[in-house]
Amino acid sequence: EDQVTQSPEALRLQEGESSSLNCSYTVSGLRGLFWYRQDPGKGPEFLFTLYSAGEEKEKERLKATLTKKESFLHITAPKPEDSATYLCAVRETSGSRLTFGEGTQLTVNP
Amino acid sequence: DGGITQSPKYLFRKEGQNVTLSCEQNLNHDAMYWYRQDPGQGLRLIYYSQIVNDFQKGDIAEGYSVSREKKESFPLTVTSAQKNPTAFYLCASSGLAGGGETQYFGPGTRLLVL
Numbered sequence: 001e002d003q004v005t006q007s008p009e010a011l012r013l014q015e016g017e018s019s020s021l022n023c024s025y026t027v028s029g030l031r032g033l034f035w036y037r038q039d040p041g042k043g044p045e046f047l048f049t050l051y052s053a054g055e056e057k058e059k060e061r062l063k064a065t066l067t068k069k070e071s072f073l074h075i076t077a078p079k080p081e082d083s084a085t086y087l088c089a090v091r092e093t094s095g096s097r098l099t100f101g102e103g104t105q106l107t108v109n110p
Numbered sequence: 111d112g113g114i115t116q117s118p119k120y121l122f123r124k125e126g127q128n129v130t131l132s133c134e135q136n137l138n139h140d141a142m143y144w145y146r147q148d149p150g151q152g153l154r155l156i157y158y159s160q161i162v163n164d165f166q167k168g169d170i171a172e173g174y175s176v177s178r179e180k181k182e183s184f185p186l187t188v189t190s191a192q193k194n195p196t197a198f199y200l201c202a203s204s205g206l207a208g209g210g211e212t213q214y215f216g217p218g219t220r221l222l223v224l
Binding site: 004046103 | 114141143150151152153154155158168200204212213214215216218220
């Protein structure tokens with residue numbers, strides 16, 4: 001059974017204080033790892049897809065990396081508007097469904 | 111504008127009542143999904159459909175039903191058999207059934223019980 005664990009559950013940062021969110025996963029074969037951002041009361045917004053170990057993708061202050069067991073979402077010099085819940089999900093090679101972690105709630109204080 | 115729409119934004123259900131949540135997409139996507147999100151929890155899959163007139167149960171299908179008569183539409187009915195329906199419901203779609211395609215989400219429907 002696929003498993004996805006995100007840590008920490010919640011993270012408070014000061015504006016400009018860089019940090020990383022972790023997503024550990026267990027799948028029989030990884031077809032893709034997905035990062036989403038979710039604001040309160042809204043649907044998740046797609047950020048990145050990573051397909052193989054060693055892959056990295058960047059978007060503004062966010063950078064996602066992937067190893068064989070985990071993914072990191074690095075946030076560089078965050079701003080208050082980066083405050084949201086960040087969700088990680090995996091798709092295994094034999095299926096079309098995603099398995100989601102419980103998310104990391106990020107708060108960036110001005 | 112291409113995207114996924116869900117309606118209504120808020121829905122109130124009375125005891126013993128069936129209610130239907132709407133999900134429409136104009137992205138020409140083959141696959142569509144329904145998830146349930148409870149406070150502080152990740153998304154849990156209710157039903158998914160990879161092609162018109164076909165759908166599969168997810169992890170928490172009991173008390174729910176779906177149909178897929180058109181490619182663009184995937185309505186979810188919350189039946190009276192679902193004893194704890196209060197949650198945030200999210201619809202998603204992806205381009206290729208069974209592929210590594212990204213799922214894109216609608217804005218969600220919050221269901222509350224009166």
